Every structure is written in structure tokens, then in C-alpha cells.
Amino acid sequence: GDASAATATAAVVRHQRSGSHGSSRRNNGGGGGGTDGCVGRGSFKRVQSNIYLGRSDSDSGIGVGAGRTRSGVGGGLGVGGGEPYRLRAVGHSMGGMSLLVHCVARGQARSRVHRLILLTPAGFHVEIPLAAELICMFLPPVLRLARLVWPRFAAGLFIPTHLVRRIVFKLFRDIHAIPSALDLVKLATRFMLSNDGSQWDRALQMPHYNATDMPAVSVFQLMHMVQCTHAGRFQMYDYGGAAANAAAYGPEYATRDGPPDIAAQYGRLGGMPVDLVAGTHDGVIPAANIRAHHSSMLAAGVRATYREFEFGHLDFTFAVKEDLKLYMMRLLRK
Template sequence: MHNGVSSFNQFVHELSVDSDTSSSDYSSGEESDGALPASPSSQSSRLSWASASANPESHWTEWVTFLLWWLIFPLRILVWIPQYFLRLFYKRSSTRAPTSPRRNQRCSPRPRVSKTMSSKDHDVPNRATDRRRGVIEDLHLAIEICIEAIFDFFHRATHMILSPSEAFAKMSSWFSSRSNSRKESHDDVLDDEPVQTATLGDTDPSLTERPTRLYSSMNTDTRTCQDVITELGYPYEAIRVVTSDGYVLLLERIPRRDARKAVYLQHGILDSSMGWVSNGVVGSPAFAAYDQGYDVFLGNFRGLVSRDHVNKNISSKEYWRYSINEHGTEDIPAMIEKIHEIKTSELKLSQPNIDEEINQEEPYKLCAICHSLGGAAILMYVITRKIKEKPHRLSRLILLSPAGFHEDSNLGFTIVEYIFLFVSPVLAHIVPAFYIPTRFFRMLLNKLARDFHNYPALGGLVQTLMSYVVGGDSSNWVGVLGTPHYNMNDMPAVSFGVAKHLAQIKHTGKFKMFDYGSRTANMEVYGSPEPLDLGESYEFIDVPVDLVAGKKDKVIRPSMVRKHYKVMRDAGVDVSFNEFEYAHLDFTFSHREELLTYVMSRLLLVEVTPSEQRQSSQKGMKLKKKKKEGISSVSS
């Protein structure tokens, strides 16, 4: 003890002084040298300690503090150890990080990522902007605040007991201040209604203060795909798309308005457009395509917790009543038609003399890169559009581990398949979709994802459990949970109809459209007692297809992607097949240079040079002229 203050009390007091002066100044355990002034709370605490030590009754204060110190001895030991290591962590981080507050740091528009990074490493771009705290960090903070409050209470109580005159003076001043406040409030009622003091044109503070305080207090990561794109210095545009059945979709864009080549990227199950930009400038397919001169469009399927629909009063049961059919026949057509509308109008404005007959269809080239469920949906889209004799407007398909065939899978998926098929008549009325329903539990998952990154042992346990659930797939599941689109406000979900559709495909061993369960229901939808077998309709695919499989993929095994290849090849489709040493999520959430190189090389195969454009245009004009003259056959 020194001057009536125990060593542990002095330690807690120094910790509070450090936290008051600067959140980044943890270079030493001593007091500040005066570069940063102490806060009023820290100054008042120092004065209170000085007054206690200078008091004539400090001898009794010393004995009371000594007894309290030993009464909480076990708690002191348990708390001191994590605080000690926490201080060491702050000291080390302060030597590496700049001393300015994090909110004032601005990242460079195009940060470089080291190419020596391990393939297993996963990092959301601009982690400095991720201000969320994990659950364990919150517990540390709560323990510190609790201990400080306990010691402050006992200190003040002891001081009041040993200084009754000062206690009486404070109580009297407290009662007098309460009476004065009541009088002032009574006078305010008699006065005219006060005028708000906010500057004219400013936003109402009451409207902006509450959500800001809410998010900052919970410390969750609520960044969107727009935030990630703009933070990295790229342009961004959000496009609202409404499907024919009333679902409101978000089509996001990294615009290059005068480009004649565009790419449409479609995510898979339990994912969103965030997957295509989550690896930053170097490792993300969306940024790689934009840097190659493409106009980039990022599609988002229906199925978010926010449930955006033209009918604002739609019930949960009605909203989630869809299968993969709606992804391929409603969502993708609406987004691609919107892309066609945007590109044709913009190219007419930027190039007034553009020939509408270029390539006999469109003044631009549109390729699609799809992952997992997105691959199955885009195949369904192309086939159904050709059957309906409608243009699909695509020039090439690049499918990364596409869904569609699933008979070769692990035991876990087989068990889930039979459970779905057996209990689906009852479960469909109880569980319309699989998602986290409340904001609190979504916030908890968002914060736990931070703990998975901060504590390798905990993250390794979660990674192992997730791998076993999906049959041993070695994807970075912990890294995926840490992406911002799994936040407290919104989150991708899976409807019961989509899960049941996948179970039907696996059970039958055929890539078919959704079976409504009876011949009558199927007749009403398809005009036939059986749903359309898409695998037997691959002859309708009239564009080149590039299939990519992952040798380590346990979700959609390479044998199933190879089955797509064999069926397409037998149907006469211009198809290619390639394999990489990847797991299922490595196609989107991991930095893979060889994959990006391969995808970009496939995209460049459909690039049209100006000379080819002129030849194609002249050929189209000649063909139209000969048709008018009644010539039925034309030599090339």
C-alpha cells in the first residue's frame, strides 16, 4: 500500500486513466506526460484520492480499504490476469497502429494484398473499417466496468462515512438542486413553446442520433456491398428490379457505361453479391472483371430476411413460397432484362451511330459467371427462354461448381434428403424458411464471428464442426461467417421450397424443375404430368459453357460437375471442363489467382474487335438484303 491506496486499486485506477486519455495510447503503464490532457472524470478521481490520503482520518480509510482488498481476493486474481494480458495486447498494438483515432483513418483507394498470403487466409477487405467487437471483448469490457464501479462505490461510501459533514453538505445541495429543477420546469410550462435550436436545413437530430447510438453501442458490422465497393475507390450503382410476381430485387453495379462488354455475376445459396467483392481489389472476380474493361452487374436472388416485396403486407408464409424455379424463371429474367434496357439506352447515348444489328442481336456482349445454385438457375433460365422462343441475351456461361446433379454426395446430405421428403407435408406449414428470425440473434452471430477470428482455438473448433456438417468440405467457413452480409439488419436465407427442390433433385438423380406433388398440379404449371427434365433439354443451350469443378469440393463433388459436362457434350453443346484444387467456397471467398486468370481468359473469348463488328454488321445487312430478294440459302 502506498499513501492509503492498495496496489490493485491503483492498477484499476491507472487503467481507467489510460482509457480516458486516449484509446490508442497504451505504450506504458505510467501516467501521461501531458501531451493529451486527462478527462474530467480522471482529474476528479485523482483529486478524490488526494483528498482521502490527506484527510486526518486516512488511518481508518486505510484499514477499511485493506479489509475490502482481502475480501475480494479471489475476484482480484481472476480479473487481474486477463487485464494484464489485455494491457500487453494494447501496448503491442499501439506500437504498430497510428495514434490517430480509427474513424479518422482513410484507406487508400487501391490497397495491395501480398501474393504470399496463404490460401487458407480469409480477410474481409478493409478490416480497419470493421468496428464491431466480439462477445468475448464485450465480456472483458463489462468486467472492467463492473470492477471499477464496485471499487468506486466502496471508495465513495467509505469517504462519506468518515466525512459526515461533507456527506451532509452534498445531500443538502442535492435536495436544493432538485427543488430548483422542479421550479424551472414549472416556469417552462408557463412560457411559450420553445423553438428548436437546430440550424435550418440540418437533419433532425432526433432522427439520426438514435440509430447511430444503437449501432455504436452494439458494435456490429453492418457494411453493405456498396460500402465495400466505394471504400476501395470503385464506382457503384444500385438498381431496383421488380419481378413479375412482385418481389423486389437489388441489382448492384460497378458501372462502365460506355463498355460494350458486360458481365453478370450470380451468387449461390446462403450468399449475396458480397461474395464477389469480399476479397478486395486483388482477389475478387467483380473487381478483376471491371479492371479488364467490363461493365459489372451483381445479381441478388430473392430470399433476404428483410423480405422486400411490392405488397408490404405480405405474410411470411406467402413470401417464402418459392423454389429454384422462381430463381431461374423470375429473378434472373427480370435482372437480365433490366441489364439489357440499361445497356442499350446508355450505348445509344454514348454512341449515337451504333448499329442495332451488331452480332445480329445486341450492341453489347453479356457473359454470366455463376456459382453453385446460381449455376443451376442460369441453366434453367437459358433452357426455358429458348423453349418459350424468347432471347436470353447471353453470350457465354462460366459455371463454378454448379448445382443440378447431386446423387453423389455424403451420408449427411442423404439423411437430410429423406427427412425433407418424409416430413415436408407437415414441416412446410410450420417452417416457411431457414433463417435467424430476430435482430438480437443475428447481432449475436455477427459478434461471434469476430471472436472466431480473434481466438484461433474457438475458430478452429467452429471450422471443424462446419466441415463435418457438410461432409468434410475444407472451405473457410469461419471466414464466410465474418463477411458483413451476415449482419443484424439482414441476412441471406433459404426457403423451404428451395431446400425441398434440392432434395427432389438428389432423390431422383435428375436435374428437374420443381415437382408440385401431383399430376394435376404439374399439369397446371407445366402442361404435363411431370416437371421438365432440364438435363434432357441441354440441346437448347446455344452458347458456350465453361464448367469448373473443385477437387476438394464435398458439397458439389467434381463427379457431379463432370456429369453436367458429359450430358452437355452428348447434346452438342460447346462446353469445356476444368478442375482446380478448391473446396466449394474457394470459388468466391478465397484469393485464387489461377481461378481469376482462367475466368478472365474465358471472358476474353467473346470479345468482339472493331473489325469483327464491321464484318458482322456487313454480313447481317447482306443477309437481310438476300432474304428480301427471296434467296433461301446463302454461302458463307
């Protein structure tokens, strides 16, 4: 799991359809129903994160852009033998993972997405930082124990109560006034996140982190990442048994080992171009994980490209540099 999902990473576009950050507290994991032996239609709904909507012919923000085609804007889809718009979808981290689940679940025709641009997407986790290793070690037994006490246990991970949040965020501001303490915090963060080059100390001072409210991440989102790490593949949420997976994804999974494998179904993307971007200084989702996506897509016949920038994990959405902006706009105009 990573902090960008908790912050629902900010991409400035109009007509946003994402809910408030507080909605992530009610998220219950990454599963959904299946109908045809592939990923179920509703499966992507439980992997909520940073996906936004906008029009790429008037906005320069990152999100899902709708650009007009030659058919013009008609009365509906199929006017003049084609669709009146094309969607370009951009996702970062868990947002990229969510887009892949959505597009694989629905296929190219039904997703209505013309192009995917994925910035250091989650899903494959062949290399993980120390913080993720600790989560993988302790979260499963803690969650099992919680389920024994309360079978319907679900929780959002965030700093509770107004008072505690005020104390914590005041502490962060005070640390910035003490250079030696700030250097120590940065050193500890880099150690836990495999020397990730992001400005995590500044990210935690964003306006949506305050005493009144803050983003949260579902414990089941983190558990989904743990499952992908342990399985060594990009898969849907494992409900813990064949019967539970069959109830979520369809009766055919009653005899299969584990939940649907998303990467194994990349062929459902059809002719949709997919542009993968990795950060050479990203310690949260290192470039090796993005290359695993790229290799799987090429093996499935997907039109996938791969590019690296000298960015940390949060640099793709926090203090975005000009070279990434130019690259993104060039892709969005295609």
C-alpha cells in the same frame, strides 16, 4: 442446398440487378409456367441466387458481362446485321443452376447469352455431403407436416430476431479468439461437408451477416435440391402431382412422370459455349456432379469444356486466387 445461395455469393460488378439479400426470404421454390412442352418462360424466376449484370469491356468482376461486338453500339438489337453486345454469364452454385434453367427455358436466341461460365453449378447431386443427407432425410416429412397445419406454408431459413443474431455472431467472434474451439468448429464443419476446404468460419463473418439483417434461403430451394437428389436428375421443382405440375408447366405434363428434365433439354442451348469449373476440394457439390453436367451437355451436342481447380466450394467467390481470375478473364474475352 448450400450456403452460397443463402449468402447470394458476392461478385463485385457494376449495374447490379439483383435485389437485396432479404428478397430471398420471399422466394417460393423453383417452379414456373410452361408454354411449349419445354421449361416454362417464368420457371427460372423462382430459383433465385447469385446472378449479376455488368459490362465486361470495363469491369473485371464476376457476373453477366456485356462485351461490344464489331457491329458497335447501335440503336438496338440487330444493328448492322448483328447484336450490339454479347452477354457472358457467370454463375456459382445455385447461380449456375439458375442460369442453366434460364437459358434452356428460352433457348440460345431468346436468352441473348453468348457464353456460360459455371462455377461448381448445382443441379446434379449424385454425391452429397452428410449435411445434405440429413436435409434429404428430415426436410420432406417436416414440410409435409407443416403443409397439413398450414396449406400455404412458406418460410425463409435464417436466424430470427435481432437479439438471437447478435448472440450467435458474437459467439462466432469469441470462438476465433480461442484456437482450440476454432479448430473444433472447423473439424465439425469439414465432417458435415465431406471435408470441404472452404473457410466457412470466415465466410460467416462477412459484413452482410450481422445482428440487423442477414441472408436467407427459401425452404423450397432446399426442397428443390432434395428432389433433384432423390430423382437422380437435374429437374424443375416437383409440385407433388401430375395436376399440379400441369398447372405450373403446361397441360402436356398431366400425363408425364414428374416435372421437366432440364438436362434432357440441354440441346436447346444450341451453339452456346459452356465452361464448367469444379473444385477438387469441394465437398458441397463434388466434382462428380459437375462431370455429370458435362457428360449430359456433350451428349446433347453442346460445346462444353470442363476444368478443375484445387478449391473448396466457397473459394470460387471468397478469397479468389489469381489462377482462377486469369482463367475467368481469358474466357470472358472470347
